Amino acid sequence: MQITSSLDEIRSIVKAAKKNNLLIGFVPTMGALHEGHLSLIRQARTENDTVVVSIFINPIQFGKNEDFAxxxxxFDTDCELLSKEGVNVVFNPKASEMYPDGFCTTVVPEHLEDKLCGxxxxxxxxxxxxxxxxxxxLIQPDSAYFGxxxxxxxxxISRMAADLNLDVNIKVLPTVRDKEELALxxxxxxxxxTEKKDARCLYQALIKAKDMVNAGENNAGEIKLEMEKVINNCKSARIDYLSIVNPETLEAVTEVRNGNVVALAVMIGKTRLIDNIILMVLIVCLITLA
Amino acid sequence: MQITSSLDEIRSIVKAAKKNNLLIGFVPTMGALHEGHLSLIRQARTENDTVVVSIFINPIQFGKNEDFAxxxxxFDTDCELLSKEGVNVVFNPKASEMYPDGFCTTVVPEHLEDKLCGxxxxxxxxxxxxxxxxxxxLIQPDSAYFGxxxxxxxxxISRMAADLNLDVNIKVLPTVRDKEELALxxxxxxxxxTEKKDARCLYQALIKAKDMVNAGENNAGEIKLEMEKVINNCKSARIDYLSIVNPETLEAVTEVRNGNVVALAVMIGKTRLIDNIILMVLIVCLITLA
Incomplete structure (x- = not known):
């Protein structure tokens, strides 16, 4: 397994792979790897010749009062895990090389960035x-994997890939949960x-939504009211947001349709956790036999 | 010469060229080609195997009250010119395919976009x-050419290429002028x-700056005052801006240094014209012989 923090070296590794027509799978991470990351890496492993994993705690995605520090x-534990998974390249660039003096070009996902977590x-x-x-x-992947x-x-990311004509397949894999259904x-x-136990309320609220939809409820307001009750039953929990949205526009819906996503962010003590599920609305077809 | 408006086709043309290790030179244009464009294309022709020219009047770079319409x-005249220059591919995408419904990802050159013309x-x-x-x-060029x-x-564009780790050489070629020194x-x-004659005042003002600098003046304010006089001598001219700047940050300077750029935009009647020159400040080295 190659490990490099050099932008030039990752470019030359990638160019050599491309020259040999090798498919490149890429999993961007901030390290502190868990089974969620590993599920992405395993999928990348099965679908590509070369698997590149980046470990980079990206300073510009943290707010001033957030948990960057x-x-x-x-890093060492992460690399051991990655080596076992057959990863080919670990890329851990320095922040000073990713964002040198004078850096000023930003990609702005308008309309999508001011909703939900935004x-x-x-x-x-x-x-x-x-x-x-x-x-x-830098990595020129054929496919990139996200949870x-x-x-x-x-x-x-999917919208960016389409809007900027990126030649990369964006693959989204299911959330991995622990035994208690807490999203990793x-x-x-x-x-x-104690907080870990309390944190189960996120998934319980999502399941409440799912159950209501399965029982025929399609009023988003009613569903959210019941979800709020589930969360508010837990003392250490404080809702940041709770929303049922169109999965492309992220606009909140009032009437639930198949494929809508119910998403939430909840503070458990000082820790902000997120979770979501895709709602499947059963479509009952009535066929009248003539 | 291949002409295509299809995003899929340009991708496959480019992939075939890449597979054959051909160097791709790219000149983006909005059409209505003149000798300025042709100078870029000729340079691209000498440095690459495949030359791609795009003709696309990009709606999102025009303001509401600007001259998009x-x-x-x-297009036909442009293609005749391009064919004579040995261009390999003309790409003229449709706006509806470049910006389909839901498009929302924008590249923002912060700090650079609110200065000068911005x-x-x-x-x-x-x-x-x-x-x-x-x-x-879409075109994956090895080199791209700008005036x-x-x-x-x-x-x-140069800043974007560096900031976003694009693997493309950005080449900037000198301004081409007509016999009267009007920038094409x-x-x-x-x-x-009549306006065409008046428009000569832009270059005359730039030359005034150059002459003053050559004569030893390095006070940007003094230089700008004299430039304003040149422009204001012309009745149909109205200054939009006139600035001497650091060529990387676009910050206005007060004391002129080698490599600073003097740039201006002037309305001639209803037409907004721009021009600029790079100032060369002679550095006199005094060598004391021991």
Missing amino acids: QYPRM KSRPGHFRGVATVVLKLFN QKDFQQTVV SSRNAYLSE | QYPRM KSRPGHFRGVATVVLKLFN QKDFQQTVV SSRNAYLSE
């Missing part, structure tokens, strides 16, 4: 879009044992 | 940066004969 850093994290999604585009340009847990991120996240490391 | 369109053309440079990035992604006449554009521009077609 505290974000877990465990409301409480202004600038976050332009930071994400910008770094992902930079990494795409459904970061739903809004997947929408922003590097930020779960911030939770105390 | 009037901008000269002469002040009177809000949104112009993010429109330029966005379309150039899209075209780069010095559009100075701020060259700064925005497709917009010169809007000028009456």
Whole structure:
């Protein structure tokens, strides 16, 4: 497994692979890897010749009062995991080389960046879009892999790929959960044992929505009211947002349709957690036999 | 010469060229070609195997009250010229395919977009940066060619290429002028004969700056005052801006240094013209012989 923090070296590695017609699969991460990341890497492994994983805690996607400084850093452990998964290249660039003096070009996902998580994290999604585009340009992947847990991120990246005519397949894989159905996240490391139990309320609220939809409810307002009750039952939880949206525009819907996404962000103590599920609305076809 | 408006076709043309290790040179244009464009194309022709020229009047770089509707369109004449120059591919995409419904990802050249021309053309440079990035992604050029006449554009594009880790050489070629030293521009077609004569004041003002600098003047304010006099001598001229700037940051300077750019935009009647020159400040070395 090659490990490089050099922009020139990653370019030359990629060029050599391209010259040999090797398919490149890319998984961008901020490190502190868990089974969610590994599921992306395993999928990339099966579909490509060369798998590149970036580990880069991207400063421009963190707000001033967010957890950039505290974000877990465990590069050596991460590399051990990646080596076991048969990853070919780990790319861990320096922030000073990704954002040298005078850097000023940003990718802005207008209309998508001010909704859901974007409301409480202004600038976050332009930071994400910008770094992902930079990494795409350096790594030139045929396919790139993202987790459904970061739903809004997947929408922003997919839209960016289409809008900027990027020649890359964006693949979104299911959220990986622990035994208690808590969505895996590097930020779960911030939770105390009690908080970890409380954090189950996110998924419980999503399941409440799913159950109501399955029972025939399609009024988004009613569903959200019941979800709020589930969250508010948990003392350490404070809702940031809770929304049922069109998965392309991220506009909130009033009437739930098949494929809408119910997404939420909840503070558990000082830790902000997110989760979402795609709602499947059963379509009953009545066939009248003539 | 292949002519295509299809995004899929340009991609497959480019992929075939790449597979054969052909160097691709790219000249983005809005058509209404003149000797300025042709100088770029000739340079691209000498340095590459395949030359691609785009003709696309990019709607998102025009303001609401600007000349998008009037901008000269002469596709057939343009193609005749391009064929004579040995261009391999003309790409003229449809606006509806470049900007389909839901398009929302923009490239924003922060700090660079609100200066010089950006002040009177809000949104112009993010429109330029966005379309150039899209075209780069479709055409994957090894080198792309731009004219010095559009100075701020060259700064925005060069910065974008560096900031977003694009693997393309940005080449900036000298401004081409007519016999009267008027910088060639497709917009010169809007000028009456009288206005065309008046338009010479732009270059005369630039030469005034050059002469003053050569005579030892380095106070930007003094130079600008004299330039204003030159322009204001011309009845149909109205200064939009006139500035001496650092060519990387576009910040106005007070003391002129080698490599600073003096740039201006002037309305001649209803037509907005721009021009600029790079100032060479002679550095006198005093060598004391011991």
